[in-house]
Amino acid sequence: MYGRAEPRQQPGYACEECRKKKLRCDRQRPQCGACANAQIQCEVNDRRVPRGPKKGSIGALRSRIVALERRLSTSQNEDGDGQELSLTSESPVKENASAQFPLPDWDITQHEHPSGNSIPLAWGPPPDGLPRSPLLFPDVSVLPTIAASYPSPKQSPPSIGDVYVPDLAKADLIQLYFDRVQPIIPILNKPKTFRWMNDSHNMSEAQQCLQYAMWTSATAFSSQFSGFQETMYAKTRFMLDQLDLSGNDALVCHIEHVQAWILITFYEFSRTNYRRGWLSAGRVFRLVQFLRLYDLDSPKPLGAEHEEDPISIEEKRRTFWIAYCLDRFISVSEGAPMTLSEEVVYTRLPCLDIDFQRGLVPQECFLAETMSSAEIRPYAPLAECVILVTICSRALSHKQIYTIETLYSNIPLDFASRHDWLDGMLTRRLNNLQANYPSITVAENPMIIFSYMVAHAAVIYLCRIVESLSRNDQNQTVVWEFQERGFWAAQEIARLAKEHEHLGYFKAHTFMPLTIYLSATRLAKHLEIRKGDLETNQARVVENSLHISIDALQKLQSVNNLANYYLQLL
Template structure:
């Protein structure tokens, strides 16, 4: 049988072969072709699968010949091949990671009920540059600490070239409007970040770690309102973090130029929280943020802002019900949910009492009314630092109970400062509300004398009944300030009495009050000599006030006419008093480097004509007198925080 199939038809040939039962598998020659064909196919693959450097740079086709491609040979150019070339395109899993982050951001926005200007959120992952790391993590929305002692965030470090600048100020771009965006974000994504509550990148991670560590090492001991472990293990609001960093930067020379920017951002984000949802500011962290902002403003002599910020923080603690945490009865309203954790409950108490102390010191400094009425307080005083850090309950005593001498051993250093702040507030009320006594008034029945003796007795009882753990010398900054504020309150009380008394009053009472003032001033000087070797940045922010009062007392007593009875004892000669005043002036000047608030007192002393000779001889240049005088007049013309006490002490 003859086949009609043409030999040149491959389909028919294979069919006939299969029909005949022969082997139909292909040989190697069939797969690769002839030897010449095989060599032709292997020619381009001469070990270099990529174009030469010259052709690649000019983006033209290259035949890949080795050692020189055809084009380089014709053009007589140097031809070289890269042995290895980095893969182009994003790294493995990068796009998937961006999609996951984008989904998290959209989910978070939906949970907050926020939408874009057009009603929808349209964020394209392709518009995000490869150098932009997790935005939620970088802006503090997902950051948390693993180990409280290491101060290390779980978040990836910010890998943005804009942050890696030579100047510290360049790391923090200014933002003058709420809709200003960073240079590495697209418009849509920037809007999304603003809705999330952030408008610029956080500082570099090493800056965050160093400032946080500095705060808990140097600032926290004098204002122990934040539980270290709870803070590091949580996601605190950005306003609190900036306020914390601002205070730490004031005592860190490396970042001294950054604290105004941190303060500005702390206020900005705190105000943004108050204009957003209720959950953003009806919480303990928001109150702590305003307290730290107020402390910063006092320290930096921003007195009008400090007064208003203190009132804001105080009212917020009352809104949260922190002044009645341990009260009973139906009249006690609780704004915050009930807290079972001992440490977090103590943190609420300490936040209120810090605001209470700021209210008292601000009132004494300005003479303006106090905000908190002690009769409304039912919150226990702060426990010891050890109990606070270890989450163990304290003794739980109230403010009236603390004034009872048998309960003095239960006081912590912070609680002692609260008690003295309370007595200082009573002194202010005593000056403002009591009628001045006349020479014929009975010192046992007159309301003025009754209040005076009551406060004086409380101060004496407290100084005599302080427990051993609150004695000096001590390394605790709050214990040091406890003693200084105790003597400052004594000076305020008796100097106010001298101001109120008529010139013809009982000379023995006048002499006794002057002696009490001098003794308190000498104790303040003794304490300053005791702590002269310490790091002055560890001292309480209000320490310059005590030094100022002591200097004024020595100046007034040295100006006492020789015909008047002098309170100076034989061992406290005039020369010794001058030397003590000289030392206090030097201490106040040295403290100015760590606490700018001291400069306001130096200016005040200059305006009053006290100690200028000592300042000129030791600490001021000849041409600086006019600068100090000009600065002092400017401060007084705008706002003098201590004008009220200045009137009393003149």
């Protein structure tokens, strides 16, 4: 038979003793079998409220949900804001409402949510007239909103999402961070980072934000974690925004706070859009200025010195120089003025990466000393990138000064000597790179590859400046010489972009598309200028390099939105 021939339980109520011991009561009266065998009194409570929802309550809940969705949809259509509040559209109604709408457990310190501070349903209070649903929190008559009580960074509204990330996946993300993100954003000391991450109970809010930023940035360098990439980013941005707004002391800012914003800014450039990354970069620059990271190694007045961990100081140095490079990348790309002025920097260059990770932090030179020195010696890959991007920014300033001088006088003052000085400094830096990082070891470090590409981009930039002289009928020999050098530099960038395929584009620097874009525009202009002078084979070589540059951008756009941004500019 397919059905049961008799009921599962006897009619009536189980006695209190069987309920207590979780035994099946035979429900005999006046004494059940279990109580009779134990020779104890059998008590029955026949006024107990039956388990489960009341009859008809499930249907009533469903009707209220449908009515609420209808009213919300009507109100949103009238407002025209296009935003949707998803309550039940993605999953069927279940009898247990609390199981249907689980709250996200984002608290990495495993503290419980405060009982008196419920998490708001939406980012802000609903407009007047819209109903508030008691379905998600049946014990609360009116849901509080962010406007009434600003939550801490440990809380997040359910609209962010409730993607569960297992501990093993989090450990995998951290490993992925140090394998792919750290080589191009080398701001963290690995042993120190693992120490405070393993001490979750004493982790500060700034460190929590940094941990989430590390997880988020790691998702941008892998395809296997793309499923919860957006949710992780939204959670990190929410935590950072709350940390900015809910600080107890306006004069206190932790270095982990700046580091988290740097990681999120690089993520936004590569995974969201250029505008959002640019705006977040502005916040990074202001935090750097707030902490005076540009003045870490200046002589301190007597009595003001205090002992600080050398590793922590080196982390601050590296944080500043990453922000400094970010400022230069944006300025060179857009021709915009720079925020972090080179003239006031009194922070030493970062030491070699291997020394930094081992906890040995030797004192390096200052940027101004290195720029004026002709010494051939190894620098950290980040330091090489800093020096080369500084030359690019000086070339930008050189162009802007030339424009102003031309506007106010017919003869630009000291243009030739300034240009020769930049050219000589760039040549020395290329020689230093080739002496300390030959082609055999270039492919092992994405930051060194990028440094080479930045150096060649600086050559292209100087070529652009010299070309502006041709309109004034200046020395055409110098112009043609720089055009040839610019063409050679563009070919080198295309070659390095092709070599980077063997290392993998997931390991490519976030701003590598900028250098490839400069290469492609230079190659296209070379074809335009010399189309009447080039032989068939020479034209084919130029077209092949141009095709390699465009192909590299097309391949990069699947992992970096900056590539798509520059493809649209071509």
